[in-house]
Amino acid sequence: MKHVLESQQFTKEILYDLFKKADSLKENSEKLLENKILATIFYEPSTRTRLSFESAMLKLGGRVISTENAKEFSSAVKGESVRDTIKVIAAYADCIVIRHYEEGSAKEAAEASSVPVINAGDGKGQHPTQALLDIYTIHKELERIDGIKIAMVGDLLSGRTVRSLCYLLGKFKDIEIVFVSPDNLKMKDDIKEYLNKHNIKFREENDLNKILQEVDVVYMTRIQKERMSQNDYENAKGKFIINEKNFNLVNKNSIIMHPLPHVEEIELPMEIEENDKRVAYFRQAENGLYIRMALLNILINEKR
Amino acid sequence: MKHVLESQQFTKEILYDLFKKADSLKENSEKLLENKILATIFYEPSTRTRLSFESAMLKLGGRVISTENAKEFSSAVKGESVRDTIKVIAAYADCIVIRHYEEGSAKEAAEASSVPVINAGDGKGQHPTQALLDIYTIHKELERIDGIKIAMVGDLLSGRTVRSLCYLLGKFKDIEIVFVSPDNLKMKDDIKEYLNKHNIKFREENDLNKILQEVDVVYMTRIQKERMSQNDYENAKGKFIINEKNFNLVNKNSIIMHPLPHVEEIELPMEIEENDKRVAYFRQAENGLYIRMALLNILINEKR
Amino acid sequence: MKHVLESQQFTKEILYDLFKKADSLKENSEKLLENKILATIFYEPSTRTRLSFESAMLKLGGRVISTENAKEFSSAVKGESVRDTIKVIAAYADCIVIRHYEEGSAKEAAEASSVPVINAGDGKGQHPTQALLDIYTIHKELERIDGIKIAMVGDLLSGRTVRSLCYLLGKFKDIEIVFVSPDNLKMKDDIKEYLNKHNIKFREENDLNKILQEVDVVYMTRIQKERMSQNDYENAKGKFIINEKNFNLVNKNSIIMHPLPHVEEIELPMEIEENDKRVAYFRQAENGLYIRMALLNILINEKR
Numbered sequence: 001m002k003h004v005l006e007s008q009q010f011t012k013e014i015l016y017d018l019f020k021k022a023d024s025l026k027e028n029s030e031k032l033l034e035n036k037i038l039a040t041i042f043y044e045p046s047t048r049t050r051l052s053f054e055s056a057m058l059k060l061g062g063r064v065i066s067t068e069n070a071k072e073f074s075s076a077v078k079g080e081s082v083r084d085t086i087k088v089i090a091a092y093a094d095c096i097v098i099r100h101y102e103e104g105s106a107k108e109a110a111e112a113s114s115v116p117v118i119n120a121g122d123g124k125g126q127h128p129t130q131a132l133l134d135i136y137t138i139h140k141e142l143e144r145i146d147g148i149k150i151a152m153v154g155d156l157l158s159g160r161t162v163r164s165l166c167y168l169l170g171k172f173k174d175i176e177i178v179f180v181s182p183d184n185l186k187m188k189d190d191i192k193e194y195l196n197k198h199n200i201k202f203r204e205e206n207d208l209n210k211i212l213q214e215v216d217v218v219y220m221t222r223i224q225k226e227r228m229s230q231n232d233y234e235n236a237k238g239k240f241i242i243n244e245k246n247f248n249l250v251n252k253n254s255i256i257m258h259p260l261p262h263v264e265e266i267e268l269p270m271e272i273e274e275n276d277k278r279v280a281y282f283r284q285a286e287n288g289l290y291i292r293m294a295l296l297n298i299l300i301n302e303k304r
Numbered sequence: 305m306k307h308v309l310e311s312q313q314f315t316k317e318i319l320y321d322l323f324k325k326a327d328s329l330k331e332n333s334e335k336l337l338e339n340k341i342l343a344t345i346f347y348e349p350s351t352r353t354r355l356s357f358e359s360a361m362l363k364l365g366g367r368v369i370s371t372e373n374a375k376e377f378s379s380a381v382k383g384e385s386v387r388d389t390i391k392v393i394a395a396y397a398d399c400i401v402i403r404h405y406e407e408g409s410a411k412e413a414a415e416a417s418s419v420p421v422i423n424a425g426d427g428k429g430q431h432p433t434q435a436l437l438d439i440y441t442i443h444k445e446l447e448r449i450d451g452i453k454i455a456m457v458g459d460l461l462s463g464r465t466v467r468s469l470c471y472l473l474g475k476f477k478d479i480e481i482v483f484v485s486p487d488n489l490k491m492k493d494d495i496k497e498y499l500n501k502h503n504i505k506f507r508e509e510n511d512l513n514k515i516l517q518e519v520d521v522v523y524m525t526r527i528q529k530e531r532m533s534q535n536d537y538e539n540a541k542g543k544f545i546i547n548e549k550n551f552n553l554v555n556k557n558s559i560i561m562h563p564l565p566h567v568e569e570i571e572l573p574m575e576i577e578e579n580d581k582r583v584a585y586f587r588q589a590e591n592g593l594y595i596r597m598a599l600l601n602i603l604i605n606e607k608r
Numbered sequence: 609m610k611h612v613l614e615s616q617q618f619t620k621e622i623l624y625d626l627f628k629k630a631d632s633l634k635e636n637s638e639k640l641l642e643n644k645i646l647a648t649i650f651y652e653p654s655t656r657t658r659l660s661f662e663s664a665m666l667k668l669g670g671r672v673i674s675t676e677n678a679k680e681f682s683s684a685v686k687g688e689s690v691r692d693t694i695k696v697i698a699a700y701a702d703c704i705v706i707r708h709y710e711e712g713s714a715k716e717a718a719e720a721s722s723v724p725v726i727n728a729g730d731g732k733g734q735h736p737t738q739a740l741l742d743i744y745t746i747h748k749e750l751e752r753i754d755g756i757k758i759a760m761v762g763d764l765l766s767g768r769t770v771r772s773l774c775y776l777l778g779k780f781k782d783i784e785i786v787f788v789s790p791d792n793l794k795m796k797d798d799i800k801e802y803l804n805k806h807n808i809k810f811r812e813e814n815d816l817n818k819i820l821q822e823v824d825v826v827y828m829t830r831i832q833k834e835r836m837s838q839n840d841y842e843n844a845k846g847k848f849i850i851n852e853k854n855f856n857l858v859n860k861n862s863i864i865m866h867p868l869p870h871v872e873e874i875e876l877p878m879e880i881e882e883n884d885k886r887v888a889y890f891r892q893a894e895n896g897l898y899i900r901m902a903l904l905n906i907l908i909n910e911k912r
Contacts, residue, residue, distance in 0.1 A: 037666055047371045055396035058341055058367040063666040067655045080869030091894035092663035261384030286395035351675045359700035362645055362671040565688030590699035
């Protein structure tokens with residue numbers, strides 16, 4: 001593994017190895033990457049993702065150089081290619097995390113770079129470390145991945161995370177996926193074909209309350225207002241909500257996940273969010289830290 | 305002391321303890337916070353304050369993750385609450401410094417956070433570490449706080465620093481405060497009531513030159529143009545100025561303070577600013593570093 | 609050497625000493641600046657330059673505080689002078705790198721600062737560390753500076769780098785410079801007078817292909833569209849280009865340099881850029897790291 005570009009690249013074996021490393025780094029991480037430098041090069045801001053990578057690097061004893069202004073010295077301003085930018089940055093750092101607004105940019109960066117590149121989201125493309133923390137969270141919370149039943153709820157059309165998670169679930173056995181989305185935001189055919197090819201059972205449903213009682217994981221997503229027309233948003237919003245009324249339909253040993261930020265699709269009182277162990281999304285966000293520590297350690301130390 | 309939210313929370317005892325720690329950390333600070341991470345989360349830029357906190361953390365051997373773009377993943381953009389944002393950041397760091405444009409946000413952050421939160425200014429609310437460095441400066445420069453006579457000059461209506469300093473002075477004995485401000489920018493009644501309740505003598509005066517000769521501390525402030533109408537600004541500006549002419553009315557052992565940035569309200573030649581020890585405002589800014597080191601050390605190490 | 613403000617300040621002796629230190633720091637740099645803090649204060653973004661300085665500081669074991677938002681607390685917003693800003697920052701850091709949009713600001717900062725200041729570009733003024741990495745690159749690639757023949761090609765009017773490089777070349781012997789530029793973007797008279805005074809031979813030429821065969825160094829520059837009228841740009845662009853056709857006119861032991869970013873003035877296939885050793889501009893960018901490490905080490909350690 002030289003670069004991390006898309007979730008398909010991970011085999012089941014690599015995933016379990018990653019989980020083990022993440023568990024172990026959570027306990028003890030000191031100085032593994034001392035004197036190493038991570039560059040976080042963001043062509044658009046994504047503070048949560050950036051801070052998570054930077055905290056991961058610092059906890060490993062490494063250092064960070066960073067920009068949320070990468071656009072300033074990119075093609076948009078003076079006409080420089082991502083390739084040239086990354087060739088130069090690669091001389092300053094031991095690993096590069098890139099976030100870009102155009103699909104394919106992470107791959108272009110990886111081709112130019114002499115050091116490992118991690119894709120932290122490229123336009124409508126992938127965000128593989130989000131998918132990794134999602135599958136790691138399922139593994140930790142349920143103590144298994146094979147055989148689980150998962151509902152994916154909300155904006156399945158624009159949602160990058162559910163698509164990447166489907167790719168990863170395709171590596172496992174006896175998975176069952178239930179898609180629950182407004183009519184105008186359904187999961188696309190390419191993912192359905194992929195799931196068919198990998199013998200993953202899936203179906204589409206409309207009754208969220210019925211589904212809540214059936215599944216091990218409820219993966220909620222936000223309606224991405226900023227990626228659709230006002231009309232599409234009005235038709236979609238508020239259709240599928242978890243609140244105090246239907247929350248208790250969720251099985252005692254099941255979990256609710258969400259890539260965050262969450263808005264109106266989850267309306268639980270603070271009391272429940274803080275104390276009910278079925279609310280897994282804050283632990284899920286924290287898991288991002290350990291998965292990214294594991295990735296950085298593997299990429300930078302294997303390079304040596 | 306779990307969080308630092310407002311200047312009222314500090315007792316005289318805690319203040320003197322803080323001063324002692326600040327003095328000692330100025331001399332020797334190495335590695336007290338090694339492997340600890342500070343997150344500076346700024347919803348609006350305030351570079352001086354942010355760099356002061358970050359330098360304090362680095363001098364203690366700690367590390368920093370930072371954003372001036374916190375708005376990008378806040379309610380303003382996708383609808384996430386400060387509470388959710390801070391819950392996630394708290395997993396990445398050992399302490400959070402927050403600056404927000406809305407009063408009350410720091411308290412909201414503290415309630416959500418599993419790690420200590422420091423308020424670095426929330427809207428019209430407080431900026432307690434500024435007040436702490438002000439009172440520490442008086443203590444260091446005059447070698448006493450009880451019994452001092454202080455003039456607060458300029459924009460006493462919008463000025464957050466003079467209000468917070470009044471709260472702190474309320475903890476001490478035999479203080480005398482003279483308010484000198486344009487008619488449209490007078491100190492508000494809530495502070496006057498607080499001072500009355502704490503037996504602090506105060507009065508309002510108009511003749512700056514007379515007052516300069518009487519007081520131990522001249523606390524100058526900038527007319528905050530950006531927080532008032534053009535008309536109010538025109539009526540207020542230039543009313544109370546310290547320049548080469550009246551500077552020598554200040555007693556030899558008295559000091560001039562200013563929270564900075566200063567503009568036209570202080571017009572002293574470079575020669576005087578660099579060499580006359582009555583000009584205390586650059587030492588005051590430097591004291592912010594030591595007070596913040598002391599706070600970070602107490603908050604993060606007491607948490608352990 | 610207290611500050612780094614302009615390329616003229618470097619003697620031949622200091623330059624060779626700097627080259628030696630840069631060579632040696634490339635091999636071993638650990639912990640020379642442990643516990644030291646660098647402040648990068650950018651009044652306008654220049655991510656490449658900033659990251660290069662920050663990486664240099666981190667590789668020396670130091671730490672960094674940083675802003676690309678310095679304008680936010682400068683005269684533009686509240687009326688504070690660069691002088692006051694820098695006086696305060698100097699209390700937080702052991703060295704300051706400043707980038708400003710106004711010529712002369714770096715000098716103003718240096719006068720106010722109690723710690724070393726490095727000019728990272730001030731408006732139409734200088735960017736001395738770029739000139740240092742350029743001359744260091746010539747030294748490393750050609751193993752000599754005296755006696756070289758160099759073509760400077762492109763926007764010689766607005767280009768800050770070619771001007772600064774001329775100042776440095778003036779320190780050496782038997783240099784020959786050929787200026788190749790569109791008619792509306794010629795090198796200014798002040799530099800020509802300086803070269804005359806220092807006995808540096810120079811001439812202006814129009815036939816790039818002829819010149820490519822004659823020189824040891826081809827220093828290409830971008831037409832700075834953002835600093836001229838649309839009309840001037842149209843008249844200048846595309847006049848002097850290196851591409852697959854004329855590239856092989858360059859002698860086997862000669863090099864092509866460019867301060868980057870490069871756009872249409874160099875149109876070489878990736879194959880050549882990656883493998884032909886005459887393409888020196890990515891090595892040139894990397895050399896910036898070592899030169900800046902050498903400078904930081906000298907400035908901060910000599911201060912002690």
